[in-house]
Amino acid sequence: MRYDLIVVGAGIVGLASAYHFVKSVGGRILVLDALAGPAQGNTAKSVGGFRMGLFTSSVNRLISETTVKFYLDVQKNGYDLGIHQVGYLILLDESKYANYVKQVEEILRAGTAKLVSREELKKRVGFLELDLVDEESQLLGLRPIRGAIFSPFSGYLDVEKLANFYYEALVELGVDFRFNVKAERLRLAPLNRIGHPREPFAWQEKRIESVETSLGTFEAERFILATGAWSQELLDPLGIDSYVKPKKRQVFAVPARGGLEAFFKVDGFNEFGTMPMTFIPRGPFVAPRVRDKSLWMGLSDDIGRKWGLDFEAEDLFFVDNVYPLLRKIFPVIEGVRPQSKWAGCYSINTIDENPVAFRVMNLVVATGGSGSGVMKADSLGRIAAALALGRGDAELYGGVEVPSTLLSIHGRKVEPEMLVF
Numbered sequence: 169m170r171y172d173l174i175v176v177g178a179g180i181v182g183l184a185s186a187y188h189f190v191k192s193v194g195g196r197i198l199v200l201d202a203l204a205g206p207a208q209g210n211t212a213k214s215v216g217g218f219r220m221g222l223f224t225s226s227v228n229r230l231i232s233e234t235t236v237k238f239y240l241d242v243q244k245n246g247y248d249l250g251i252h253q254v255g256y257l258i259l260l261d262e263s264k265y266a267n268y269v270k271q272v273e274e275i276l277r278a279g280t281a282k283l284v285s286r287e288e289l290k291k292r293v294g295f296l297e298l299d300l301v302d303e304e305s306q307l308l309g310l311r312p313i314r315g316a317i318f319s320p321f322s323g324y325l326d327v328e329k330l331a332n333f334y335y336e337a338l339v340e341l342g343v344d345f346r347f348n349v350k351a352e353r354l355r356l357a358p359l360n361r362i363g364h365p366r367e368p369f370a371w372q373e374k375r376i377e378s379v380e381t382s383l384g385t386f387e388a389e390r391f392i393l394a395t396g397a398w399s400q401e402l403l404d405p406l407g408i409d410s411y412v413k414p415k416k417r418q419v420f421a422v423p424a425r426g427g428l429e430a431f432f433k434v435d436g437f438n439e440f441g442t443m444p445m446t447f448i449p450r451g452p453f454v455a456p457r458v459r460d461k462s463l464w465m466g467l468s469d470d471i472g473r474k475w476g477l478d479f480e481a482e483d484l485f486f487v488d489n490v491y492p493l494l495r496k497i498f499p500v501i502e503g504v505r506p507q508s509k510w511a512g513c514y515s516i517n518t519i520d521e522n523p524v525a526f527r528v529m530n531l532v533v534a535t536g537g538s539g540s541g542v543m544k545a546d547s548l549g550r551i552a553a554a555l556a557l558g559r560g561d562a563e564l565y566g567g568v569e570v571p572s573t574l575l576s577i578h579g580r581k582v583e584p585e586m587l588v589f
């Protein structure tokens with residue numbers, strides 16, 4: 169069976185790519201995934217947080233804003249994505265304040281984010297420790313909070329519902345899915361065969377002819393590789409580098425009882441009367457979940473956390489790293505231990521922490537969410553589909569046209585992202 173397009177990886181990026189391809193030109197499309205259903209990989213591990221443009225890179229801003237607008241409209245049109253616009257609050261100490269505020273001045277001007285003064289924070293969140301001047305704070309690297317950036321339109325969604333939105337539409341549109349099917353190799357072939365058993369030779373123009381899988385070989389006109397943190401497993405043998413590496417990230421959850429109820433009694437940030445999702449750049453985060461009244465916590469560690477695929481959540485990572493910082497900033501967290509935990513891998517673009525989408529031969533690689541792939545997936549999918557179709561421009565949601573090479577590696581003009589959590 170020969171397909172017009174094979175998408176390897178049914179995570180949120182693969183689903184969005186297949187969706188925009190089939191919506192654009194139709195055709196015979198196969199999506200395959202090594203796991204048992206759609207979006208069971210790192211998409212399932214995601215917090216589902218989305219920031220309305222709250223990035224220091226203008227490219228990240230554009231692709232997140234257009235993606236989030238699309239999701240909001242999907243929900244407005246009747247498909248519940250579990251969106252809760254609780255807001256994002258970024259706490260900044262004196263040393264970071266001026267720099268970060270400057271980096272996001274465009275969205276401050278546009279009104280999609282606001283500054284919250286130290287005094288305002290004190291008034292609204294009585295249980296937040298702002299002073300952080302004692303010896304323990306110094307030791308932990310915490311400094312007095314100078315103020316915060318607040319993005320009221322940001323929040324979180326239910327990633328399973330989002331994945332189902334794309335999946336159901338794709339099934340309806342006649343796209344084939346094969347689950348529990350691992351792609352073992354992308355097979356290279358010469359563009360023009362000469363019938364020699366050892367071709368393709370170095371001097372021949374090449375294409376990907378087929379994908380060898382645990383279920384047999386599938387041929388296609390073109391391929392989109394949306395294998396996230398696993399991407400180099402299929403790219404290394406071909407000599408292609410996506411500059412994307414996996415790094416473990418962990419989430420720890422606890423029901424909000426006792427002192428933690430304070431997170432659900434905060435006025436002035438959102439319609440739910442909760443704390444927004446609260447972050448310290450390169451530090452910990454705490455995210456109140458409205459429906460089950462729980463808190464999700466974590467920390468993106470950098471130096472000392474090895475690159476590589478690792479899906480084991482560690483109790484001691486919470487105890488040694490997340491807890492001491494969060495307890496200091498929010499003393500009501502005293503004594504808290506997680507009731508559940510999980511780990512996944514960010515697919516981090518090691519150049520600038522913006523996604524990558526590029527085409528080599530008839531293969532498009534779309535990955536590098538760098539910890540925020542869900543909130544950029546729709547635009548990334550549109551760009552991947554445009555690249556697969558050989559189009560010079562991609563149309564993002566709302567009619568925004570961008571060159572389809574926007575996220576390519578060679579000739580890339582993308583600012584480094586500073587707001588990675």
Ligand SMILES: Cc1cc2nc3c(=O)[nH]c(=O)nc-3n(C[C@H](O)[C@H](O)[C@H](O)COP(=O)(O)OP(=O)(O)OC[C@H]3O[C@@H](n4cnc5c(N)ncnc54)[C@H](O)[C@@H]3O)c2cc1C
Nearest residue numbers: 177179181202209210211215217351396512537541542543
């Ligand atoms: C703990 C954690 C929290 C996060 N929080 C957020 C957040 O709040 N907001 C946000 O926007 N992003 C968040 N992210 C990032 C987000 O989850 C990812 O950027 C996004 O899910 C990436 O989607 P993807 O489709 O590229 O990858 P995946 O969802 O991992 O999909 C890749 C798929 O490819 C399949 N695959 C791989 N290799 C093969 C093969 N050889 N053959 C067949 N199938 C294969 C895998 O099984 C997988 O299903 C978080 C990530 C983690 C780990």
